[in-house]
Amino acid sequence: MTSLDRQTRADIGRASNRRGKTAEQAVARWLREHGWPDAQRTVRTGWRVGDRQSRDRGDIDGTPRIAWQVKTSSSDFTDNQVGKVLAAAADQAVASGADYGIAVERRAGKSDPGHWLAWLTAGDLHAIIETARDPDVLAVAEPRLEVPVRLLLCDLAPLLHAAGYGSQP
Numbered sequence: 001m002t003s004l005d006r007q008t009r010a011d012i013g014r015a016s017n018r019r020g021k022t023a024e025q026a027v028a029r030w031l032r033e034h035g036w037p038d039a040q041r042t043v044r045t046g047w048r049v050g051d052r053q054s055r056d057r058g059d060i061d062g063t064p065r066i067a068w069q070v071k072t073s074s075s076d077f078t079d080n081q082v083g084k085v086l087a088a089a090a091d092q093a094v095a096s097g098a099d100y101g102i103a104v105e106r107r108a109g110k111s112d113p114g115h116w117l118a119w120l121t122a123g124d125l126h127a128i129i130e131t132a133r134d135p136d137v138l139a140v141a142e143p144r145l146e147v148p149v150r151l152l153l154c155d156l157a158p159l160l161h162a163a164g165y166g167s168q169p
Helices: 003-033 082-096 122-133 153-162
Strands: 047-049 052-054 066-071 100-105 117-119
Touching: 003 066, 066 082, 082 100, 082 117, 100 122
Parallel strands: 066 100
Antiparallel strands: 047 052, 100 117
16 A cells, blocks of 8 residues: 555545534534524544443434434445444434434435435334324424335335235235
C-alpha cells in the first residue's frame, strides 16, 4: 500500500464522517422546526473498555422518548442490513430510556430531511398509531394516518394473516 492509498482512504473516512455529521445536524434542525425545539446532534458514542461499557444512545438528543439513528448510505438499508439497523436503533432506545428507536435514511437528491426515509418496526408503528387514536391523548393536530409506510411484502403477509386476512400457507 502506498502513501497515496493511505491518504485516499483517510480522505474517504473524513468525508464519510463529515457527511454523517452534516446529516445528523440537518435532522436535528428539521426536528427543531417541527415540534422538538430542544433537538440537537449528539456527539457521544458508545464505547467498551474491558468489562466497562457505555451504550450508544442515538444521534439526536432533546426529543424525549424517541431515539434517532441517522444513516447516510442506502447500503445500510439493504434487505440484509435493515434488520441490523433497526436492532441498533432499538438498542439505542433502551440505552436512552426512549419508547422508540427510529432510523432515518438520507435520500440521494433530497436536501430536505423531511423527505428522507424514517424506518421503524411494524410493532412500533402500530403502537404509535394506537396512541394517536386514543381520544385521551391531547394532540395539537390530527395525525395523518394515510402516510406511506415502507414494508416488504414478505413482512406484510404475516401481519395480514395475523389480522385474519387470507390463510396462512
